[in-house]
Amino acid sequence: MTAAASPTAAPSTASTTAAAEFIDIRQTFGDFTAVDGLNLTVEQGKITTLLGPSGCGKTTTLRMLAGYTTPTSGTIRIAGEDATRLPPEKRNLGMVFQSYALFPHMTVADNVGFGLKLRRVPVEERRKRVADTLDLVGLGHLAGQRPKKLSGGQQQRVALARAIAIRPSLLLLDEPLSNLDARLRVQMRAEIRRIQAETGLTVVLVTHDQDEALEMSDAMVLMRAGRVMQSGSPAEVFPHPANRFVAEFLGYENFIERDGRLLTVRPEHLEISSGPTTEGARLALPATVTRVAYRGVDRHIALTAQGTGDEPVPLIAALRADETGPDPRPGDQVTVVARPDRVVELAG
Structure with missing residues (x-):
């Protein structure tokens, strides 16, 4: 595309x-x-x-x-x-709606063959195409069932098969x-x-x-x-x-204005250092840890950094829970660091 x-x-x-x-x-x-x-x-x-x-x-x-x-x-x-x-x-065109729109009084096979019947496909060819399509979606064994007997996932597959059957x-x-x-x-x-x-x-x-x-x-x-x-x-x-807009929709949470540019970094790409070391970093901001949330696979660290203006900048870092390294606590003064390849400059 x-x-x-x-x-x-x-x-x-x-x-x-x-x-x-x-x-x-x-x-x-x-x-x-x-x-x-x-x-x-x-x-x-x-x-x-x-x-x-x-x-x-x-x-x-x-x-x-x-x-x-x-x-x-x-x-x-x-x-x-x-x-x-x-x-x-x-x-x-074949179409599958959010509601599936299956006919409750028809069997699975009849639902799948409905579009073929409207197109006057001969009976034998219609039966073959229905059987082949149901096999494709893994429901051949349910051809004689009614939709109300099926799970949500099975109903979704029937709707998909009905749309595919008309080729x-x-x-x-x-x-x-x-x-x-x-x-x-x-x-x-x-x-x-x-x-x-x-x-x-x-x-x-x-x-x-x-x-x-x-x-x-x-x-x-x-x-x-x-x-x-x-x-x-x-x-x-x-x-x-x-x-x-695109960054926020795709889960980017950190937005920082610097030198007239808008930068973003994903939480998993923010690093936390206890010292002022910034070698090789494109972004290095002093920050205060405000909250630590354990989430199993990782720890979400909420911080407040000082941006280029007077307003504080809220940041989120995601640290792997099973890795050794910094163990920040609320109130800690740290440096938030991001490598150059992790920082994205946005149009606005």
Whole structure:
């Protein structure tokens, strides 16, 4: 996936790798602008994640791609063809909703085959495709069950199988794991990733969960107020957030102004020294320990440092609990240090 680094970047041109394209897309509802000048290319055979807080425009973007909402202006292409005003049933897209939307009176097999029946796929081919798809998601043994007999994770797999069975050109997932408990969410992340790898499906996933996006994405698009704040692979975006919004959303907690620049460091990259040694450090601040919290794997150390102005700067350091080294206590005077490769300079 490639996406505009800013909403003013030029739209991409159609290519053989583009499963879908948003070109200068704007979506308004009365006085509210949900999506504002979106330029985005979804690459074939990849998982692209739309990530951001509630109200950022990610679900509206997915609904425009699905055909449930028509953009106020701009063009949407699917496989190089203009699909801006094409109805949903003409787009050959599979979609899994947050609620799964399974038919309670139908068996698992009938649920999975529902889209094939609507498309008038012959009975024998339909049975084979249903069986193959249920085997793919590991539910072949439950083909005759009703949804109410299934666990949440199993229902999620049925919804996924129903969307895959029609052999869509794009699979759209709208917060598909949000109704599962934490353990099942982790399992299903790996399961969706496995299914995508085995089938080569192009997937667009909407989520507000940064861990979900980092683990599952080939490309992630961070949105705020209808605009793209940053996009790229997780390995590109996570260590190099473009601005404070992206950094905060990805879990950066320390923000320091120095020489007119805004710097950020992740808690696990802050080191604590009992002395003034600063050799090789880009950042070295005297600080006072205010709180120590033991969290099993690590200890979170809350500190107050003096910044370039008069206001104190709150900082958080995460120290491995099983490593020998400093044992800071509330009230200790220490030096907070960060190496040059651990400090990120932000645009604002």
